[in-house]
Amino acid sequence: MSQRAAVLGHPISHSKSPALHRAAYALLGEDISYSAIDVTEDGLPAFMAALRSETDWRGLSVTMPLKSAMLHEMDEVRGIAQILKVVNTVVFEADGSVVRRIGYNTDVAGIVNAVRHAGSPPAPSAGILGGGGTAAAAVAALKDLGATSADVFVRDVNRGAEVKAASAGVGLDIRVLPFSEAASALAAADVVISTLPPRGADALADELSGLRLSADGVLLDAAYDPWPSRIAAAWQNAGGRVVPGLEMLIYQAAEQVRLFTGRGADVNEKVIDVMCDSVGAPRRVL
Numbered sequence: 001m002s003q004r005a006a007v008l009g010h011p012i013s014h015s016k017s018p019a020l021h022r023a024a025y026a027l028l029g030e031d032i033s034y035s036a037i038d039v040t041e042d043g044l045p046a047f048m049a050a051l052r053s054e055t056d057w058r059g060l061s062v063t064m065p066l067k068s069a070m071l072h073e074m075d076e077v078r079g080i081a082q083i084l085k086v087v088n089t090v091v092f093e094a095d096g097s098v099v100r101r102i103g104y105n106t107d108v109a110g111i112v113n114a115v116r117h118a119g120s121p122p123a124p125s126a127g128i129l130g131g132g133g134t135a136a137a138a139v140a141a142l143k144d145l146g147a148t149s150a151d152v153f154v155r156d157v158n159r160g161a162e163v164k165a166a167s168a169g170v171g172l173d174i175r176v177l178p179f180s181e182a183a184s185a186l187a188a189a190d191v192v193i194s195t196l197p198p199r200g201a202d203a204l205a206d207e208l209s210g211l212r213l214s215a216d217g218v219l220l221d222a223a224y225d226p227w228p229s230r231i232a233a234a235w236q237n238a239g240g241r242v243v244p245g246l247e248m249l250i251y252q253a254a255e256q257v258r259l260f261t262g263r264g265a266d267v268n269e270k271v272i273d274v275m276c277d278s279v280g281a282p283r284r285v286l
Helices: 017-028 044-053 069-073 080-084 107-118 133-144 161-170 179-187 202-211 230-237 245-261 269-279
Strands: 003-009 032-038 057-062 089-095 098-104 126-129 149-154 173-178 191-194 218-221 241-244
Touching: 003 017, 017 032, 017 245, 017 269, 044 069, 057 245, 069 098, 080 133, 080 161, 089 245, 107 133, 107 191, 107 218, 107 241, 107 245, 126 133, 126 179, 133 149, 133 161, 133 191, 149 179, 161 173, 173 179, 179 202, 202 230, 218 230, 218 245, 230 241, 241 245, 245 269
Parallel strands: 003 032, 003 057, 126 149, 126 191, 149 173, 191 218, 218 241
Antiparallel strands: 057 089, 089 098
């Protein structure tokens, strides 16, 4: 029987996840359809309740603003998602006659692999822009990359509960600092991860350009539409290396494909190459 999967979020029409997943399933010979469904945070409980009566779901990809809210819709949460309290992947797992919803977080693996592919040093000095669910994943990713601490720049230093919980959970020291201090501090970092929405770092990009600072680190901008973003262009003009959010999306989607199909080792370089082709990204150089 044909199975279904989808990406949920609001807005969602821009998502490249359908192209990535469809390319992977076609190569693997999996009969899984994949669509994009617009779901608001308020509408999430009703949407998930409606799925209880549908037995052909294999998995869900979860994007903004649903990653934290999805935690409350799970029957079980596994892996790093337990620590972060942020779910970007849902797997429907049969347990006898009952279908259970299992929550995972593949954003961490997506960030780690994207930054490593760009050439991160072994113990990077690091900064994060933003304090939400993707920033929490960035904290865990930086720990995996060998960072011993990170500065997190947010618009309201009284918030940031998700990054603070991630810091405590994975054992990475962080400082939560006002956004106004970001420009000069980030230029000296080995790795910078921007988790802001599209155009959310435009003012910071203008500030970086105005300061005429030099940068030689790696910037991963989780936003990928429009591309290049202004922060990416400013960083590259300052001498740094830029990783588009599309790289992160490809790697985290590959992890989702492994989970949705149960074919871990089969989701190899050939599968990732066709996923790259589907969104116009360069193939991996091994």
